[in-house]
Amino acid sequence: MYYKRIMRLAMLTLAGKMINDANKNKSKNKNHVNVADFLGVVEVKHSIKGRIRYHIPKLKGNNVLAEHIINQLSKVNMIGNVEANAITGTLLINYNYGEIDPSMITAAIVKLLNLENEIKKKKDSLVTRELSNVKEVLNLAIYNKTKGVLDIRAIYLITIIIFAIRGIRMAPKMLPNGYTMVRWAYKEI
Structure with a gap:
């Protein structure tokens, strides 16, 4: 019981630190005009009027x-100066604040560079990607250790089937019941 409390506290502390670090990184982004940006595609690094x-x-x-x-952007009358740096991948735009909405500039950049599909792509969080990597490594280790006989999916199916048979025989009223577990296992095959 004590071990579970310590683990919960550690997980909450870790989650709090991750959220705090994420907020610190956002505070470095000085987006004073509050222009929408798209992480990893078109990011506003700094903005003032x-x-x-x-x-x-x-x-x-x-x-x-x-x-x-x-x-293309220099042709717009309300945009004064445009500087692009291909080395750093940055784009600096000076514009008439009262005449054009900064969000329209972002939309124009997205359209000119054909970034619509990049924006629509499903992106996984860092934690999801890392957990996926851990799963892949663990799966490969099990597969290699058993010389190709087992992998994570096979172990999962065998475990569900064992608990299903046990549930059907010993505790037919348990939730989820053994028949439900058999259906889960069947769907995974």
Whole structure:
């Protein structure tokens, strides 16, 4: 019982630290104009009235795309100066704050660089990606250790079937009951 409390406290502490660190990282982003951005696609690194600096990973190392975005955005009367840096993947735009909404500039960048599909892609959180990596490594270790006889899915199915048979024989009124577990196992096959 004591061990469970310590584990809960440790997990809550870890979760709190992760949230706190995430908020610290957000506070470094000085988006004073409150322009919407898209993490990993078009990020607002700094903004004040009349000036926005974006980080666009697609621009990194692509001078042709950087020139294209400069040429297209420079044609807009309400945009004064456009600077793209293909080395860092940043885009600096000076604009007339009262005449154009900064969100429209972001939308124009997304459209000009064909980033709509990138924005729509499902993105997994860091924790989800790391847990997936742990699962892959564990699965490979089990597979190699058993010389290809078992993997995580097979162990999962065997465990469900064992508990299902046990539930049917010993505790038919338990929830989930053994028949439900058999259906789960069957769906996994």
